[in-house]
Amino acid sequence: MTLQPVAQGEASLTVNGSPVPLGASITPHTTTLDWLRDRGLTGSKEGCAEGECGACAVMVARPGSPGTTATEWVSLNSCLVPVAALDGQEVVTSEGLGTPDRLHPVQQELADRGGSQCGYCTPGFVCSMAAEFYRAGRTPTHGEDAEEAAARDLEPERDHGSNGFDLHALSGNLCRCTGYRPIRDAAYALGLPEDSDPFAERRQSAPAPPMRTHVVADGAELVRPLDLAEAVQLLAAHPDAVLLAGSTDVGVDLNLKGLRPTLLVAVDRLPELRDLHVGADEVRIGAGLTLTEVERGLGGRVPMLAQLFPLFASRLIRNGATLGGNLGTASPIGDCAPALLALEASLVLAGPEGDRVVPLADYFTGYRVSLRRPDELIREIHIPLPLAPIAAFHKVAKRRFDDISGVAVAVALEVVEGTVTRARIGLGGVATTPIRALRTEAALEGTRWDREGVHTAAAVLAQEGTPLTDHRATADYRRAMLGQSLLKLYAEQTAAGSAAQDDEQGGER
Amino acid sequence: MSQLSERPDSAVVGQTVRHESAALHVTGRALYTDDLHPRTKDVLHAWPVQAPHAHARVTDLRAQPAYAVPGVVRVLTAQDVPGLNDAGTKHDEPLFPSEVCFHGHAVCWVLAETLEAARRGALAVEVDYEPLPSVITLVEAIEAGSFQGAQPTVARGDARVGLERSSHVFHGEVEMAGQEHFYLETQAALAVVEDDGRLFVQSSTQHPSETQEIVAQVLGVHNHEVTVQCLRMGGGFGGKEMQPHGYAAIAALGARLTGRPVRLRLNRTQDLTMSGKRHGFHARWRVGFDDDGHLQALEATLTSDGGWSLDLSEPVLARALCHVDNNYFIPDIRVTGRVARTHKTSQTAFRGFGGPQGMLVIEDILGRCAPLLGIEAHELRRRNFYEDGQSTPYGQVITQAERLHRAWDQVAADADLDGRRSAISQFNATHEHVKRAVAMTPVKFGISFNLTAFNQAGALVHVYKDGSVLVNHGGTEMGQGLHTKMLQVAATALGVPLANVRLAPTRTDKVPNTSATAASSGADLNGGAVKDACEQIRGRLALVAAQRLGVPAPDVRFLDGVVTGLGTDESLAWADLVHSAYFARTQLFSAGYYRTEGLHWDSTVMRGSPFKYFAHGVAATEVEVDGFTGAHRTLRVDIVHDVGDSLSPLVDIGQIEGAFVQGAGWLTLEDLRWDTSDGEHRGRLATASASTYKLPSFSEMPEVLNVSLLARAHEEGAVYGSKAVGEPPLMLAFAVREALRQACAAFGPQGTSVDLASPATPEAVFWALEGARSGHDRDGDVEPCEGPTPPEADQASPQRLPESEAALHHLSGA
DSSP, X not given: OXXXXXXXXXXXXXXXXXXXXXXXXXXXXXXXXHHHHHTTOTTSOOSSSSSSSOTTEEEEEEEXXXXXXXXEEEEEETTTSXXXXXXXXXXXOHHHHOBTTBOOHHHHHHHHTTOOSSOSSHHHHHHHHHHHHTOTTOOOOTTOOHHHHHHOOOHHHHTBOTTOOBGGGGTTOOOSSSOSHHHHHHHHHOOOOOTTOHHHHHTTSOOOOOOOEEEEETTEEEEEOSSHHHHHHHHHHOTTOEEESSOTTHXXXXXXXOOOOSEEEEOTTOGGGOOEEEOSSEEEEETXXXXXXXXXXXXXXXXXXXXXXGGSSOHHHXXXXXHHHHHHTTOTTOTHHHHHHHTTOEEEEEETTEEEEEEHHHHEEETTEESOOTTOEEEEEEEESSOOSEEEEEEEOSSSSSOOOSEEEEEEEEEETTEEEEEEEEEESSSSSOEEOHHHHHHHTTSBSXXXXXXXXXXHHTTSSOOOXXXXXXXXXXXXXXXXXXXXXXXXXXXXXXXXXXXXXXXXX | OXXXXXXOTTOSTTXXXXXXXXXXXXXXXXXXXXXXXXXXXXXXXXXXXEOSOSSEEEEEEEOHHHHXXXXXXXXXXXXXXXXXXXXXXXXXXXXXXXXXXXXXXXXXXXXXXXXXXXXXXXXXXXEEEEEOOOOOSHHHHHHHTOEESOOOEEEESOHHHHHHHOSEEEEEEEEEOOBOOOOSSOOXXXXXXXXXXXXXXXXOOSOHHHHHHHHXXXXXXXXXXXXXXXXXXXXXXXXXXXXXXXXXXXXXXXXXXXXSOEEEEOOHHHHHHHSOOBOOEEEEEEEEEOTTOOEEEEEEEEEEEOOSSOTTHHHHHHHHHTTTTTTBOOSEEEEEEEEEOOSSOOOOOOTTTTHHHHHHHHHHHHHHHHHHHTSOHHHHHHHTBOOTTOBOTTSXXXXXXXXXXXXXXXXXXXXXXXXXXXXXXXXXXXXXXXXXXXXEEEEXXXXXXXXXXXXXEEEEEEEOTTSOEEEEESOOOSSSOHHHHHXXXXXXXXXXXXXXXXXXXXXXXXXXXXXXXXXXOHHHHHHHXXXXXXXXXXXXXXXXXXXXXXXXXXXXXXXXXXXEETTXXXXXXXXXXXXXXXXXXXXXXXXXEEEOOSOEEETTTTEEEOOXXXXXXXXXXXXXXXXXXXXXXXXXXXXXXXXXXXXXXXXXXXXXXXXXXXXXXXXXXXXXXXXXXXXXXXXXXXXXXXXXXOOOOGGGSOSEEEEEEOSSOOOTTSGGGBOOOSSGGGGGGHHHHHHHHHHHHTTSOTTOOOOOOBXXXXXXXXXXXXXXXXXXXXXXXXXXXXXSOOOOOOTTOTTHHHXXXXXXXXOSOO
């Protein structure tokens, strides 16, 4: 260990505007939710302890997107994040947003419109909604006719209010009572923050910089190093260290599986992991950026990822989860992997001897294992340019928002004069690792992009991988969905081609 | 208009007001049971030791190793129980079992200084098990003859004769999954020992009186030594009607033994694996129609999956049998029910309480038979509606048939169903890969507890000297807005502004011997009691006011805090009157009581008039189905629902919308899976977390949702002319399932009958539409299913639907 332990009492969190020492009773595994509740802030609730319900949501001050505000209020699941990982940061709970006598605009709308029934999920909804209320990029579409907006059948616009409110901001919050309509109405009724609004004002100054944190208790440690060199040194010295970024996976292990790692190394704020760069021949994405940061930073420049992000878990999860974490777990159903496989991405692994570049197609070596050595971490993801002109990400799940894929299929195609010249297909949920559909790619390349050619290739695709039957889907359904995904892409492509003549119903989706 | 139902002018009931705790909810200040322990000193935390077998004998339990874990204070086992080792009222639910009856059954509990220490202590407890054979699925139970409780039959006429008379006879079967309540607040209790040894137990319970009785039973004390309070619940939905008792008893036992407060809260996984759920049902049926599609006869056997103990399975089954008719007149009928005993959680009350399962049977029959009869499903349904004077199979006379006719026509007109049906045909004709459909279904749901004795309630109303009013009643608040309605009832009955009235948390030492807040009856029963208490007080105040105003007492009027007399311009402020009444030595508090009149039910023959009235509703739902994946969206929902004269419109509309979405979740998304293999995890709940058990999120919300309350809907039999609303709208969601069935059929040729699994997940819909697309078994040219119940429809197998569809056999008329 190269770090000097910091006296535990010095670690602190700003809660609802006041600094609060983390105290002597916390361990590296104490969640932010438990810590808040033990301090009497019981507004934030535990509903599931795995980041699925959002009853524990709080707002955290984070760096704003480039070109917006210095600070952005970001909603996070407090049940997942060890409180020590927030050392030095700034948290706001539903109690801090308003009081019964002085309700915050979000609280006022929810209360007046019947947005709470039992009220248990409500504080979490309040925080998720408030974060979206303050989002700098939220721009009302004034003057738009409501019926016209409703009649529009376009997927990306469907979940937005005319006040610019993106309903996906609430995709990680569950309510069992209301059926959501009054909550949506409350969200869509919000105006813009007043100039004097203290939370709006707070956005103009920078968030607190990352702290060097070292918490030791209960036979375990949590360390936040300040740069990559320190981090790699720690990993080299402690092969059993568990990397911590958004804690959206580690948090589940802590809460539901009872895992108690002896060393957690927080890497999400390492500056070397936070670059986003779109160059002439590649896109470089820092592994420590949250998916929300990547989504907003890319702004649709990688259409495959733009299709993926709204389907990836929920806003609450994407605000914490990182690309590095999603690939680092090497889960066979991590949705980023199939997309990045189709995009022929490669990874930069940083270790004691420096960087090495590994094609993603070679990275996964087995169920939740990869080429990454214990002393390495994923620093960056590279996507080569130019991108294939046709890109599709199909996810089959029981629920449209915030569900885990039964099957995920990512297809990148180049079609020249009716013939497929290049095909790259990534699959999730059909094998012990995410895989490329190599036989289907071969079957497609050189084939006519027509109904017959597609049907032949779809039959090959349906035989890729070794899908299993589980509680998410049967093996037969998974196989059927592989084949259907190509047929669907073809139908979408041909419908898009003839969309000019078919303006009445907007074509098939 | 009855004295009970008559509503004064300018009443506070009927006004749109927000939930009484809304400002506390949104600011995080509303307290729930588990928010109390950080405010309590020296609390111990409880953690269960859960068995890893579906069925096993506990051969040895060694608690000693747990005491080596730092922080562990006490391990609770069967030997510690001073009273009866049972958490139920049927005496078939040992609190500390010697025989494990389901995977995850808690065999003992560890108390420790922190939750983490209790968890580690539980890991250290050593238990030896002798595994025993287990029954997991309904079909295994049926084959093994594993049943529990009564096997009642509802019958009228002669179903055999009726079927012979019918020109079209079909038969088939249907299996429907259960449902997890997934109240956002899991089961929780906090028990504290009072100075004299009495127990004060705060519990997230819909039934404080029964929680009190079970705690007393376990501790071996009288009921007056235990007080139970429920501040509010973070959702109940029936899951906290009987289930909380055992957890409260554990906390109370721990507090009694250690002298320290004990907090018990199940985490989500524990709650999912230990608490009961909605009963899954299996049904086999034969149905007969005449040439016009009029129902002639129905024979059916319903088998519910009761899980390991009886719990509320018998009354749930009774309600299912009483709702197989929904709103359809079936002249000759015989419906038999039975409860399977399986090695799963003990299934329990869940919004609708068997009603949804019973109704699903007839809606499934009509949806599947309509294409075979060549009649559109909505027309077939409408043609079979009850008329006044007809009676239900159990003998209750129908008196409000007109309401459903009216609601049906209003939905059809407001939602422009004719126009949209032709737009949908056009859409379907031009879209190969996406199909739409709209379906309409009715709901007729009986209101009252089937067991007559439960239909009573009490209240305690205090008027303080300053004129402020405090209301206690026996009902609990779980988000349904009961307290909001009770405030409105009290303000109306006393003639004071809403702001004058406050509500105190539900406690067994304020109102004793209460019924569960269940069966949608909370407002009817407690509203009657609150009104009674308020009217007693108002009557006494009227005597005082009469003297001051110089008018006869019957001529005194109370409205909005002002007391007036007929024929005088003088008036009194409410607070003034109360003040002077006190000095005139007037009793300013009262206990109120209400019991529902006119009910009778003979459960031995399953006949009578068990319901005070029926609640009605109609829904039309349009869906869109993706032919590539089976993924579906609900495009538009139109609902007209009968809540009588609404006590609180915002609350009622919230109940209707929420119930509809919860019903749609049960029917189209929520997918409980148990490990049915013979492997080491047999019987384990495979969907034991929020990441594997998905409930509706924003993405399932209908894109357009129009809800109207039925006009001219005064109810003579309930407080201020209102009707119960908690459960009935859940069953409006059948319109979603039936629309999905019709959209699947649209992938096939005209007249395709579709067998749709429940829940209709994207996968289930995909296999259904694949069957339709390939024209499978359209003519039903297969052998009829006779003899024993066919093998369980395996939801894991895509072969299920075509095979099951084969059971729908056209026996005659072909």
